[in-house]
Amino acid sequence: xxxxxxxxxxxxxxxxxxxxxxxxxxxxxxxxxxxxxxxxxxxxxxxxxxxxxxxxxxxxxxxxxxxxxxxxxxxxxxxxxxxxxxxxxxxxxxxxxxxxxxxxxxxxxxxxxxxxxxxxxxxxxxxxxxxxxxxxxxxxxxxxxxxxxxxxxxxxxxxxxxxxxxxxxxxxxxxxxxxxxxxxxxxxxxxxxxxxxxxxxxxxxxxxxxxxxxxxxxxxxxxxxxxxxxxxxxxxxxxxxxxxxxxxxxxxxxxxxxxxxxxxxxxxxxxxxxxxxxxxxxxxxxxxxxxxxxxxxxxxxxxxxxxxxxxxxxxxxxxxxxxxxxxxxxxxxxxxxxxxxxxxxxxxxxxxxxxxxxxxxxxxxxxxxxxxxxxxxxxxxxxxxxxxxxxxxxxxxxxxxxxxxx
Amino acid sequence: xxxxxxxxxxxxxxxxxxxxxxxxxxxxxxxxxxxxxxxxxxxxxxxxxxxxxxxxxxxxxxxxxxxxxxxxxxxxxxxxxxxxxxxxxxxxxxxxxxxxxxxxxxxxxxxxxxxxxxxxxxxxxxxxxxxxxxxxxxxxxxxxxxxxxxxxxxxxxxxxxxxxxxxxxxxxxxxxxxxxxxxxxxxxxxxxxxxxxxxxxxxxxxxxxxxxxxxxxxxxxxxxxxxxxxxxxxxxxxxxxxxxxxxxx
Ligand SMILES: Nc1ncnc2c1ncn2[C@@H]1O[C@H](COP(=O)(O)OP(=O)(O)OP(=O)(O)O)[C@@H](O)[C@H]1O
Ligand SMILES: [Mg+2]
Numbered sequence: 001x002x003x004x005x006x007x008x009x010x011x012x013x014x015x016x017x018x019x020x021x022x023x024x025x026x027x028x029x030x031x032x033x034x035x036x037x038x039x040x041x042x043x044x045x046x047x048x049x050x051x052x053x054x055x056x057x058x059x060x061x062x063x064x065x066x067x068x069x070x071x072x073x074x075x076x077x078x079x080x081x082x083x084x085x086x087x088x089x090x091x092x093x094x095x096x097x098x099x100x101x102x103x104x105x106x107x108x109x110x111x112x113x114x115x116x117x118x119x120x121x122x123x124x125x126x127x128x129x130x131x132x133x134x135x136x137x138x139x140x141x142x143x144x145x146x147x148x149x150x151x152x153x154x155x156x157x158x159x160x161x162x163x164x165x166x167x168x169x170x171x172x173x174x175x176x177x178x179x180x181x182x183x184x185x186x187x188x189x190x191x192x193x194x195x196x197x198x199x200x201x202x203x204x205x206x207x208x209x210x211x212x213x214x215x216x217x218x219x220x221x222x223x224x225x226x227x228x229x230x231x232x233x234x235x236x237x238x239x240x241x242x243x244x245x246x247x248x249x250x251x252x253x254x255x256x257x258x259x260x261x262x263x264x265x266x267x268x269x270x271x272x273x274x275x276x277x278x279x280x281x282x283x284x285x286x287x288x289x290x291x292x293x294x295x296x297x298x299x300x301x302x303x304x305x306x307x308x309x310x311x312x313x314x315x316x317x318x319x320x321x322x323x324x325x326x327x328x329x330x331x332x333x334x335x336x337x338x339x340x341x342x343x344x345x346x347x348x349x350x351x352x353x354x355x356x357x358x359x360x361x362x363x364x365x366x367x368x369x370x371x372x373x374x375x376x377x378x379x380x381x382x383x384x385x386x387x388x389x390x391x392x393x394x395x396x397x398x399x400x401x402x403x404x405x406x
Numbered sequence: 407x408x409x410x411x412x413x414x415x416x417x418x419x420x421x422x423x424x425x426x427x428x429x430x431x432x433x434x435x436x437x438x439x440x441x442x443x444x445x446x447x448x449x450x451x452x453x454x455x456x457x458x459x460x461x462x463x464x465x466x467x468x469x470x471x472x473x474x475x476x477x478x479x480x481x482x483x484x485x486x487x488x489x490x491x492x493x494x495x496x497x498x499x500x501x502x503x504x505x506x507x508x509x510x511x512x513x514x515x516x517x518x519x520x521x522x523x524x525x526x527x528x529x530x531x532x533x534x535x536x537x538x539x540x541x542x543x544x545x546x547x548x549x550x551x552x553x554x555x556x557x558x559x560x561x562x563x564x565x566x567x568x569x570x571x572x573x574x575x576x577x578x579x580x581x582x583x584x585x586x587x588x589x590x591x592x593x594x595x596x597x598x599x600x601x602x603x604x605x606x607x608x609x610x611x612x613x614x615x616x617x618x619x620x621x622x623x624x625x626x627x628x629x630x631x632x633x634x635x636x637x638x639x640x641x642x643x644x645x646x647x648x649x650x651x652x653x654x655x
Contacts, residue, residue, distance in 0.1 A: 001520055001521055002520075002523075005520055016508065312504065313506055315504075316504045316506065316517075317517070317521075318465075318489070319463070319465055319492060319498055319500075319504075320492065320493060320498070320517060320518040320521065320566070321489050321490065321492045321493020321494070321518055321521040321522065321570075322489065322521050323485070323486050323489040323490075323521070324485060324486075324489075325486075326521060399465050400460055400465055400466050403465075403500070403504060
């Protein structure tokens, strides 16, 4: 029989039992919509985590002292003093895959300007730090190498600090703030960066020459962290190897000794978070696809009812020349039409729900084409798979017995 | 010898196995039907008439014996070939009309043509309309079976059997549920068809209906007990004209 006529027959059968067809479709609608929504939420959070980590600099590598042991007691890494400015020089001298290196020391405390004060952290770094962390000076200038050599009392403020210390909206450039009683002259303001993945305000920051912080604020000679950046994200691994070698040489470690420092790269971080969120997405999608399975079973059930109800009709169609394949397609097309129209509505509901949830809850949402195509294909497949057996059963009926069916 | 025999049946048997019981509906039946013959099969209820007709219509297969239709052994045909045969060579009128419910008379008549790939949508509509016209139901073509009387439903079923222009029409008690006048109308329709060269096998248990045919086979308990050719065929149209107009108050 012509496919167009089969579609007409299926539409008629569906129209005849509108409520039943709709309820059967509802199973598919809920299944598809929830798969799409779950994938959208999962993909959205994965993407936003990736974006935020990358915005901190995809090539970033950071070195911290390894939390070593002293007499069996594990020490907090910040108490370790193994990293020094010499290490920074060693890295700079011997690592061709490293484009920027900056020492880092930091202290927390109250920043004061006139009657205003604000608890924040001050970071002692070198100018390379801007490049490594993808920070920009929006207003004023960055301090220079010469300021580092002279341990100049200059600082650059993050926008959050500016807001709290200079609430009147006046320009902080040229003004002096105090941090732990040390006066710093403000020479620049950073561009806004917002919160990072972990909810930290990246704008709540003060940058100053690391020498100034070491000598005048903390009175230490070691470094807390060394920040570096690889030439490119792909060359992170080579860069890490070079930094490791440079540090081992500079720390005079023997072959048998393990590293007394810990190197991490942003690429590692992205990988870790991506794999976690991918796993979560897969889990959500798996749970959602169970409802798709349930929807499919609903279709199978209703198709059995439909075949039984129309046994005499099947017998008649066979008697006047319907072949097995005609009967089979008649029911198969009906089940495919139920599942596919359920799928189409499901896609619309799913996309709508994702966007709605994203807008209401403020979650990052990413409806991907592949999730739509995938769930649509799964739908069509469900129609064929669960419609097959009832359709087969219909086509195997004996015309005489079917006509005699009460 | 085989040339003008459309049906040749040899020692046909049909048994139904019901658990441990075996029902022998046909116990060895042999006969031939010539092209353009008008044959009635008579017999008491349960004598095997419907079973016989189902086999003739290629809906059922005999347990034993041979059935040659137009020189072809039906047993050698595949399911799809049988379906095509039913679709294009045979018109079947069922004992219980078997119209599709909630479907218009026109669509019911169109149904066999849907399974004929050689007929397009336009031709299908035209042929269905002319088949309905032949049974006098043109003005009822939009009505569904539930809106038609028993006789009208029967006529829709006959139109459906004729729409594919079959060489052979098989009818199972086509007048069973009808009053005398309508029965005569239907019989006159069949006589016209027969005149045009169609072979007709007609099952009934009413002797006065059988009298409109050219030959009667009587079945009893799965056997043929009589096979007689009628010298003179009665004209249903004449009977219809002579029927007194009754029930007019
Ligand atoms: N599918 C079947 N299963 C079991 N027995 C059957 C089946 N079909 C017919 N029979 C039996 O075969 C015998 C003949 O049945 P058939 O329907 O051919 O009778 P019939 O002559 O058409 O009767 P009627 O005039 O009442 O229609 C009956 O005894 C019936 O019970
Ligand atoms: Mg019968």
